[in-house]
Amino acid sequence: MLNLQTELMSNILVIDDNQGIARALEILLSLYGFSMLHAISPEQGLQRLASEEIDLIIQDMNFTEDTTSGEEGIALFDKIHSSYPDIPVILLTAWGDIETAVSLVKQGAADYLTKPWDDVKLVNTLNNLLELGQLRRQTNSMLSEKSQKARSLADKFDLCETIFDSESMHRNLTLATQIATADIPVFITGPNGSGKEKIAEVVQANSNVSGKPFIKVNVGALPIELLEAELFGAEAGAFTGATKKRIGRFEAADGGTLFLDEIGNLPLSGQVKLLRVIQSGEFEPLGSSQTKKVKVRIISATNADLPAEIAAGRFREDLYYRLNVIEIKVAPLVERPDDILPLVLNFMPESHSLTNDAEKRLIRYNWPGNVRELQNTIQRASLLAESNLITLNDLGLPDISDASTSKHTNNTRMEPNKKQLIETLERNRHNISQTARQLGLSRQSLYRRLRKYQISTNPVN
Numbered sequence: 001m002l003n004l005q006t007e008l009m010s011n012i013l014v015i016d017d018n019q020g021i022a023r024a025l026e027i028l029l030s031l032y033g034f035s036m037l038h039a040i041s042p043e044q045g046l047q048r049l050a051s052e053e054i055d056l057i058i059q060d061m062n063f064t065e066d067t068t069s070g071e072e073g074i075a076l077f078d079k080i081h082s083s084y085p086d087i088p089v090i091l092l093t094a095w096g097d098i099e100t101a102v103s104l105v106k107q108g109a110a111d112y113l114t115k116p117w118d119d120v121k122l123v124n125t126l127n128n129l130l131e132l133g134q135l136r137r138q139t140n141s142m143l144s145e146k147s148q149k150a151r152s153l154a155d156k157f158d159l160c161e162t163i164f165d166s167e168s169m170h171r172n173l174t175l176a177t178q179i180a181t182a183d184i185p186v187f188i189t190g191p192n193g194s195g196k197e198k199i200a201e202v203v204q205a206n207s208n209v210s211g212k213p214f215i216k217v218n219v220g221a222l223p224i225e226l227l228e229a230e231l232f233g234a235e236a237g238a239f240t241g242a243t244k245k246r247i248g249r250f251e252a253a254d255g256g257t258l259f260l261d262e263i264g265n266l267p268l269s270g271q272v273k274l275l276r277v278i279q280s281g282e283f284e285p286l287g288s289s290q291t292k293k294v295k296v297r298i299i300s301a302t303n304a305d306l307p308a309e310i311a312a313g314r315f316r317e318d319l320y321y322r323l324n325v326i327e328i329k330v331a332p333l334v335e336r337p338d339d340i341l342p343l344v345l346n347f348m349p350e351s352h353s354l355t356n357d358a359e360k361r362l363i364r365y366n367w368p369g370n371v372r373e374l375q376n377t378i379q380r381a382s383l384l385a386e387s388n389l390i391t392l393n394d395l396g397l398p399d400i401s402d403a404s405t406s407k408h409t410n411n412t413r414m415e416p417n418k419k420q421l422i423e424t425l426e427r428n429r430h431n432i433s434q435t436a437r438q439l440g441l442s443r444q445s446l447y448r449r450l451r452k453y454q455i456s457t458n459p460v461n
Helices: 019-031 042-051 071-083 095-106 119-156 167-179 196-205 224-232 268-280 306-311 317-323 337-347 356-364 370-384 400-409 418-427 432-439 443-452
Strands: 010-015 034-039 056-060 089-093 111-114 186-189 214-218 257-261 297-302 326-329
Touching: 010 019, 010 042, 010 119, 019 034, 019 119, 034 042, 042 056, 042 071, 056 071, 056 119, 071 089, 071 095, 089 095, 089 119, 095 111, 111 119, 119 167, 167 196, 167 326, 186 196, 196 214, 196 257, 196 297, 224 268, 268 317, 306 317, 337 356, 337 370, 337 432, 356 370, 418 432, 418 443, 432 443
Parallel strands: 010 034, 010 056, 056 089, 089 111, 186 297, 186 326, 214 257, 257 297
Antiparallel strands: none
């Protein structure tokens, strides 16, 4: 027995020349709170779309008597989808039209149902699509507000073409632009591949020395024996293989900015010299007794737990506090789900698109390699896809949430109670996407349960 109710009256347009089918749908839909409009031809359907507020369309595939090719349905869908891409379309088909219907689903149709339809499946499909549409409208409204804030920030500052949509990254970029002109060290923390270098670029681009040298050094990528020579320079013969004088990165960055990535890998001897440069601007190249003086702004970054490194005696506490005057914490990509699809669109060729399943997997995946892994995944999938439509198989990503859920529930999902919902929501700081992932639910399913238990999605101050 059906037990589904729509919370808001929704207008469903049925485009079908068969009056019997239209009447049967009207009776069924009225029982579940839907308002149905009827058009007997493609032309009339398009007219009603232009003059009415329509939330969903159910359309037939053939309209002329004795016609079974489906060409009329294809032409109608193309017109609807090109003019009203946000309105979901369900195709009503006979068995002979299934192949055509499947093809249209790949092109953007929401679903298809065969005649005679299953009442339970039809109403379930309608509820899911309408709820998803409502959530998309809410999301688009929030995204519009976020986009306005992003545009406002981009109008005032150089964001170095940073791709973002999350509130977390917006806060980071706002802080980066606020402190850019201050002549103080900046300390950026976060996991590998999360975007620390991009934040450093934004600080430099909006600083008072934006036109001066901006030298980047990946401290973690250099052999320890070469680190000091790389940073401070070396005289010829200072060490084996040093056949000529080497200009260090500090000297090259004089008057500008030096970005030291993976600063936690700097050996203690190098830390002593770095501390001196920060305090006095002075240093000696390896093999030289001549003191050089520079004025360099330091931006450093690390994925290491430096307080733990200090406790272990591997990092100087005084250097840590010299570097960490202003800290910008970059969250891992899994905590910034709003950034995933904008980044995908940036990495993916304009000619390509994603299937719904592929899009869902990208959002649900935990991205241990962060933005770097996402970029590699999209570039690989774009090359391997058999068409311009990237599918779930093309991505080659495991379904982490499903694997985790099945491990603990023996392939049956436990229904969360009110206490579990509240605790998970608070643990994720009211981030709906993260909460839904941890509970093994879709966003719309989570919203449905929050409404059921009257749980607010806003944090309590």
